[in-house]
Amino acid sequence: MIKNPASLYVHIPFCKSKCPYCAFVSKKDSKENILNYPDLIKREFELREIGFASGALSIYFGGGTPLILPPESLNDLIGFIIEKASGPKTSEISIESLPSLITDEKCEILAGNGINRVTLGMQSFNDGVLRDIGRFSEIKYFETAVETLLKHGIKNIGVDLIIGLPDDGYNAFVDSVIKLASSKIKHISAYFLKIEEGTEFESKMRSGDIRLPSDGRTCRMYSKLGKILFNAGFNRYEISNFAIPGFHSVHNTLTWDYRPYIGLGVSAVSFDGELRYNNPVSLEEYEVGILSRKPVLCSVEKIEKEIRVNERIMLGLRTSRGLDLSVLKDMEGIDLLKHRGTEVQSFIKKGWLKITGDHLILKTKGILWLDTILQNLFFDKKFHKFL
Ligand code: SF4
Numbered sequence: 580m581i582k583n584p585a586s587l588y589v590h591i592p593f594c595k596s597k598c599p600y601c602a603f604v605s606k607k608d609s610k611e612n613i614l615n616y617p618d619l620i621k622r623e624f625e626l627r628e629i630g631f632a633s634g635a636l637s638i639y640f641g642g643g644t645p646l647i648l649p650p651e652s653l654n655d656l657i658g659f660i661i662e663k664a665s666g667p668k669t670s671e672i673s674i675e676s677l678p679s680l681i682t683d684e685k686c687e688i689l690a691g692n693g694i695n696r697v698t699l700g701m702q703s704f705n706d707g708v709l710r711d712i713g714r715f716s717e718i719k720y721f722e723t724a725v726e727t728l729l730k731h732g733i734k735n736i737g738v739d740l741i742i743g744l745p746d747d748g749y750n751a752f753v754d755s756v757i758k759l760a761s762s763k764i765k766h767i768s769a770y771f772l773k774i775e776e777g778t779e780f781e782s783k784m785r786s787g788d789i790r791l792p793s794d795g796r797t798c799r800m801y802s803k804l805g806k807i808l809f810n811a812g813f814n815r816y817e818i819s820n821f822a823i824p825g826f827h828s829v830h831n832t833l834t835w836d837y838r839p840y841i842g843l844g845v846s847a848v849s850f851d852g853e854l855r856y857n858n859p860v861s862l863e864e865y866e867v868g869i870l871s872r873k874p875v876l877c878s879v880e881k882i883e884k885e886i887r888v889n890e891r892i893m894l895g896l897r898t899s900r901g902l903d904l905s906v907l908k909d910m911e912g913i914d915l916l917k918h919r920g921t922e923v924q925s926f927i928k929k930g931w932l933k934i935t936g937d938h939l940i941l942k943t944k945g946i947l948w949l950d951t952i953l954q955n956l957f958f959d960k961k962f963h964k965f966l
Pocket of ligand 1: 597601643700
């Protein structure tokens with residue numbers, strides 16, 4: 580179905596509790612469902628006749644909270660996937676975790692199966708903020724988690740942060756970034772809080788029960804974060820992603836490069852460069868599909884050329900390497916400088932963009948203007964002749 584997939588994603592949709600901002604398909608579930616789940620993933624892998632000739636370039640276990648699986652199931656699932664999907668070309672095998680779930684026993688399983696990258700979902704290092712989102716206890720486990728991972732030889736450790744959580748103060752945020760920058764962490768992802776439909780935060784926003792920091796404050800936080808991390812040796816290789824040289828995420832980079840991928844599990848998405856295949860978001864529906872050996876892909880979306888081009892522009896400009904204009908031309912037949920030359924030149928004059936070789940690159944000064952830049956470079960219906 581998907582020719583030459585570059586990466587494999589495995590979704591484990593269970594969590595200890597639901598975070599109020601989270602729109603991922605994840606929930607607290609019964610022990611029975613959690614125990615049965617690895618077998619469903621293994622069956623899906625076989626049913627879809629997935630094959631990676633020389634191994635997936637990247638394998639990623641995400642969620643949800645993958646380490647919520649009991650040790651035996653975790654070992655069984657990871658072992659199966661790695662045996663089937665890894666090979667000489669596999670350079671990165673990642674898993675997400677809460678710091679509190681990192682134990683010697685789990686690390687032995689991770690390291691023993693070749694997992695070489697772990698992302699710790701912290702979101703904030705501010706006690707008050709974490710208490711409000713129900714994750715207070717994670718801070719006290721953070722340092723122990725890092726030491727335990729290092730003890731087991733897993734050096735590629737990342738942290739996820741959210742900028743703009745309710746009541747997050749500028750000074751407390753800066754203090755925590757300073758501490759993080761001097762820790763043994765190699766990668767930091769920092770995304771702005773987005774209030775998603777159907778989340779607890781969305782209803783609290785409507786009823787006025789939460790107070791978010793102003794846009795001005797979150798922009799200052801982002802800008803300070805970039806400066807602190809830069810001084811500590813991190814490179815900003817994508818707008819929201821910072822890494823010590825040599826520790827960038829292979830998995831994310833393949834997605835930004837628009838490479839085909841396979842997703843396994845509830846709500847997982849697969850992409851062949853033109854079609855997106857969606858697995859059911861309900862565990863029940865997914866399970867029924869797998870057990871009856873019927874295709875579990877509940878919908879297929881054709882990604883029209885107009886959308887593909889816009890996604891490539893957006894993803895490319897977010898990276899520090901920039902948008903590869905020759906790839907856009909070769910893959911989609913679009914000469915951006917011919918069709919949007921005036922707009923590109925005006926952004927270059929403002930100091931927001933630059934061209935280096937074949938790449939159109941967003942400069943630091945242009946980061947906060949990215950929406951304006953994209954609105955002017957994107958194609959819409961009135962530019963059909965352009966396509
Ligand atoms: S732990 Fe992660 S996936 Fe689970 S509810 Fe919280 S944010 Fe969502």
